[in-house]
Amino acid sequence: MSQIAVMPEITRPRLCPFCESSCGLLVKADPASGEIISIKGDPDHPASRGFVCAKSQGLRGLRDDPDRITKPLLRRGSDFVEISWDEALTRAAEGLNRIRARDGIAGLGIYLGNPGAHNAGVMLGMPALLGAMPALMVSAASIDSFPRFLVSLMMYGNQARIPVPDIERTDFILMLGANPMVSNGSMMGAPDMPRRLKALRERGGKLVVVDPRRSETAAIADQYLALRPGSDALLLLGIIHTLFAEQLVKPGRLASISRGVEQLQVLVADYAPSRVADLTGVAAEDIRQLARDFAAAPSAVAYGRVGACCQRFGSLAIWLVDCLNVLTGNLDRAGGALFPAPAVPGYLMHLPFENGEAPYGKLHSRVSGTPAIGVSFPTQVLWEEIETPGPGQIRGLLTVAGNPALSNANAGRVLGALGQLEFMVSVDYYLNETTRHADIILPPMEHLKRPEMTLIYNEWMVENTLTHSAAILPRSAGEFSDWEILTGLAARLSGMERTDFVREHARGFVEYIAPLLPRRPAGVAVDDLLAASGHHEEVEQLYDLLLRCGPCGDGYGAVPGGISLDMLKANPSGVNLGAVQEDRLPAALDTPDGMIDLVPPVLVADLAGLEEEVAAGRFHPDQFMLINRRHPRSNNSWMHNIHALVKGPERCLAWLNPVDASELGVGDGDRVRINSRVGAIDITVELNPAMARRVVSVPHGWSHGDPATRLQLAQARDSANVNMLSDDADHDRPSGNAAFNGVPVTLAVCRTQG
Numbered sequence: 001m002s003q004i005a006v007m008p009e010i011t012r013p014r015l016c017p018f019c020e021s022s023c024g025l026l027v028k029a030d031p032a033s034g035e036i037i038s039i040k041g042d043p044d045h046p047a048s049r050g051f052v053c054a055k056s057q058g059l060r061g062l063r064d065d066p067d068r069i070t071k072p073l074l075r076r077g078s079d080f081v082e083i084s085w086d087e088a089l090t091r092a093a094e095g096l097n098r099i100r101a102r103d104g105i106a107g108l109g110i111y112l113g114n115p116g117a118h119n120a121g122v123m124l125g126m127p128a129l130l131g132a133m134p135a136l137m138v139s140a141a142s143i144d145s146f147p148r149f150l151v152s153l154m155m156y157g158n159q160a161r162i163p164v165p166d167i168e169r170t171d172f173i174l175m176l177g178a179n180p181m182v183s184n185g186s187m188m189g190a191p192d193m194p195r196r197l198k199a200l201r202e203r204g205g206k207l208v209v210v211d212p213r214r215s216e217t218a219a220i221a222d223q224y225l226a227l228r229p230g231s232d233a234l235l236l237l238g239i240i241h242t243l244f245a246e247q248l249v250k251p252g253r254l255a256s257i258s259r260g261v262e263q264l265q266v267l268v269a270d271y272a273p274s275r276v277a278d279l280t281g282v283a284a285e286d287i288r289q290l291a292r293d294f295a296a297a298p299s300a301v302a303y304g305r306v307g308a309c310c311q312r313f314g315s316l317a318i319w320l321v322d323c324l325n326v327l328t329g330n331l332d333r334a335g336g337a338l339f340p341a342p343a344v345p346g347y348l349m350h351l352p353f354e355n356g357e358a359p360y361g362k363l364h365s366r367v368s369g370t371p372a373i374g375v376s377f378p379t380q381v382l383w384e385e386i387e388t389p390g391p392g393q394i395r396g397l398l399t400v401a402g403n404p405a406l407s408n409a410n411a412g413r414v415l416g417a418l419g420q421l422e423f424m425v426s427v428d429y430y431l432n433e434t435t436r437h438a439d440i441i442l443p444p445m446e447h448l449k450r451p452e453m454t455l456i457y458n459e460w461m462v463e464n465t466l467t468h469s470a471a472i473l474p475r476s477a478g479e480f481s482d483w484e485i486l487t488g489l490a491a492r493l494s495g496m497e498r499t500d501f502v503r504e505h506a507r508g509f510v511e512y513i514a515p516l517l518p519r520r521p522a523g524v525a526v527d528d529l530l531a532a533s534g535h536h537e538e539v540e541q542l543y544d545l546l547l548r549c550g551p552c553g554d555g556y557g558a559v560p561g562g563i564s565l566d567m568l569k570a571n572p573s574g575v576n577l578g579a580v581q582e583d584r585l586p587a588a589l590d591t592p593d594g595m596i597d598l599v600p601p602v603l604v605a606d607l608a609g610l611e612e613e614v615a616a617g618r619f620h621p622d623q624f625m626l627i628n629r630r631h632p633r634s635n636n637s638w639m640h641n642i643h644a645l646v647k648g649p650e651r652c653l654a655w656l657n658p659v660d661a662s663e664l665g666v667g668d669g670d671r672v673r674i675n676s677r678v679g680a681i682d683i684t685v686e687l688n689p690a691m692a693r694r695v696v697s698v699p700h701g702w703s704h705g706d707p708a709t710r711l712q713l714a715q716a717r718d719s720a721n722v723n724m725l726s727d728d729a730d731h732d733r734p735s736g737n738a739a740f741n742g743v744p745v746t747l748a749v750c751r752t753q754g
């Protein structure tokens with residue numbers, strides 16, 4: 001399908017697929033040999049402007065990795081053999097259909113992992129697959145951002161309404177549980193965080209970081225507050241209490257579009273800084289002063305991410321972050337938290353209120369009665385549904401771009417469940433800790449052989465940019481993209497030809513998301529709209545339709561200057577649609593009464609849970625707590641087999657404050673056993689004065705020793721799976737999101753290395 005002329009060395013712009021920053025890269029390659037010669041930042045990309053981080057080199061590493069799977073694999077006993085695509089897709093569809101025929105759709109589950117969200121082919125292919133194979137679907141969103149989605153749904157009436165910090169203009173950022181100097185920012189899509197944070201400080205702005213570890217971001221902050229893990233909600237309650245106590249509540253124009261300020265004042269009454277200080281580890285006067293500084297700044301924004309979100313009180317924390325922004329008048333205004341107006345509609349999250357009721361808890365899971373957000377359940381539901389016999393037990397699973405064996409809480413249980421399945425199919429590059437349980441593995445071709453384009457992450461980009469990247473390397477026969485694999489599987493499941501299936505799917509899909517397509521020409525059939533994009537590749541045709549009918553689209557000529565895929569292709573470094581705008585409220589509110597709800601009952605209810613945990617001693621200063629950590633040359637679980645990224649000293653180390661270490665009698669290089677309610681790991685200690693007392697930090701995504709995997713480099717690393725410790729039962733109650741931070745643990749000396 002690709003029409004690249006073969007010539008020596010070409011340099012092409014390319015969207016980086018590895019994190020939300022979505023940087024523009026310049027890839028120099030030799031299409032004849034397939035060699036990637038260099039990967040640099042693209043100075044012409046409108047948002048990243050030449051910035052690039054080390055992980056971008058993963059594109060080359062992935063291409064060159066001899067362990068990457070290039071042909072479909074079929075399980076034969078404990079081994080795998082290569083089979084043809086035709087046989088693989090046929091067997092995969094037969095296996096899944098067999099379970100559906102016997103047990104109904106309740107017998108099937110789908111796990112969608114994080115890189116899927118960075119891959120337009122997966123994002124456009126999954127609705128097609130779900131159409132052909134309705135199943136209980138869980139995704140990495142519930143081990144990452146469910147609290148954010150739930151809070152947006154309840155406060156603004158729409159999960160996709162994500163307020164992002166206006167980092168370019170703000171005077172003050174209060175950052176809880178985020179480390180953008182390493183992660184490059186999440187739900188604050190903004191490439192080149194170092195430059196942006198430096199610019200903030202150069203214009204006299206202030207950065208305050210709240211974290212149990214003096215992180216790389218805390219190291220460049222104006223103020224750092226060390227916090228007891230999991231106590232963000234208590235700190236925020238103390239700050240909001242102070243705002244009321246000191247008459248600093250000034251919502252400005254938000255007052256007339258918000259509901260519940262008085263109730264909120266009553267709710268925070270019990271959380272005077274003098275009370276929460278002992279629980280959070282932050283001095284009462286620091287809490288009061290923080291409230292005053294925040295309220296006094298010309299503009300300010302509170303922002304909470306993975307550390308604040310993926311914990312037992314993640315929904316409370318994210319709710320209170322937003323309340324703080326509203327009460328100080330900083331939501332929807334320049335320098336505060338703004339609502340992006342994405343050019344490609346967030347169709348996956350399009351779930352309106354019905355009869356005044358939020359799409360939350362309309363479905364409950366069979367085993368634990370866990371409520372779904374929309375139709376999405378948290379991941380732990382999948383494992384209990386596989387484990388628990390009876391009608392509706394899940395016996396067949398499809399995983400797409402996910403590695404739950406390492407990424408999900410209570411990994412011991414996940415492994416047990418994976419081993420119990422009757423039939424499993426995985427779409428993945430690697431034979432890893434998860435896919436080794438599959439019966440069939442379907443490997444997509446490498447990134448640079450397919451086109452890529454901005455899709456869901458434009459929901460929360462600080463700058464509104466769109467990029468389309470053409471394929472750079474030519475594909476060979478027998479290589480398929482994720483889009484082709486997912487639609488190919490869906491077609492087989494439906495007993496149809498793939499192209500017919502794709503057409504039929506597109507018709508239904510476009511009707512389903514019709515409210516999100518304001519510039520769709522009236523009375524023109526979907527087939528005719530797609531035909532107008534006939535000069536593009538198949539997956540691009542659907543994307544073009546979304547662009548052109550979407551809120552910034554050209555409406556097929558009706559809106560001169562509007563966007564289309566042709567326009568993006570003419571600007572291969574990317575198109576800038578301008579800064580995110582203020583004053584989008586109240587128009588952008590989708591709550592039934594058109595107001596911001598400051599006191600959604602499902603969130604307020606968990607304050608009782610917080611009090612229970614306070615009473616149970618969860619925040620006792622002697623209790624050891626586990627927290628997460630990311631590394632600049634690692635991406636969750638799956639870049640540990642790439643030499644350029646994994647080389648160097650061992651990284652899977654438990655960081656401990658030196659005082660705690662000496663009390664425990666351990667030093668650098670010693671081994672400790674960390675125990676939690678659900679499991680134990682042995683791991684090497686590294687002393688680090690950046691750690692708050694009684695906190696231990698361990699990175700996730702490690703433990704590659706399983707001999708059944710095909711990850712030679714990764715296997716050689718000494719590492720442990722931190723998610724053997726995280727407790728799936730101790731999740732965030734309102735959303736069901738996993739709690740990786742603030743896990744109560746005990747530590748004991750294991751053995752000393754010589």
Ligand SMILES: Nc1nc2c(c(=O)[nH]1)N[C@H]1C(S)=C(S)[C@@H](COP(=O)(O)OP(=O)(O)OC[C@H]3O[C@@H](n4cnc5c(=O)[nH]c(N)nc54)[C@H](O)[C@@H]3O)O[C@H]1N2
Pocket residue numbers: 019020055114144176177178179180182183184185186210211212213215227228229230231232305306307308311627628629630631632633634635636741742
């Ligand atoms: N290099 C690299 N970049 C990545 C990734 C990666 O694996 N590696 N992963 C990508 C993904 S999928 C995501 S979602 C983003 C995440 O990006 P971020 O949200 O920035 O997450 P982290 O980098 O994990 O930083 C979380 C911080 O929270 C702190 N923390 C832990 N517990 C608590 C707590 O209870 N309260 C508070 N206030 N802080 C706490 C941790 O010490 C850490 O500094 O990063 C993305 N970018």
Ligand SMILES: Nc1nc2c(c(=O)[nH]1)N[C@H]1C(S)=C(S)[C@@H](COP(=O)(O)OP(=O)(O)OC[C@H]3O[C@@H](n4cnc5c(=O)[nH]c(N)nc54)[C@H](O)[C@@H]3O)O[C@H]1N2
Pocket residue numbers: 112113114115116119140143144306400401402403404406407408427428429430432444482628629635636637638699700701722723726740
């Ligand atoms: N303890 C702890 N656990 C955590 C976190 C934490 O901070 N602490 N962070 C959590 C977060 S934020 C996230 S997002 C999750 C991630 O959790 P998951 O999404 O479950 O896992 P990943 O490690 O991202 O694994 C991605 C898989 O996709 C494959 N892959 C990569 N690119 C592609 C592609 O283009 N197509 C296909 N088909 N496959 C591809 C890789 O080979 C790998 O198998 O982990 C979570 N787990």
Ligand code: SF4
Pocket residue numbers: 016017018019020021022023051052053054055056184191192
């Ligand atoms: S920050 Fe790094 S990994 Fe993320 S998009 Fe940019 S270059 Fe890629």
Ligand SMILES: [Mo]
Pocket residue numbers: 114144
């Ligand atoms: Mo994530």
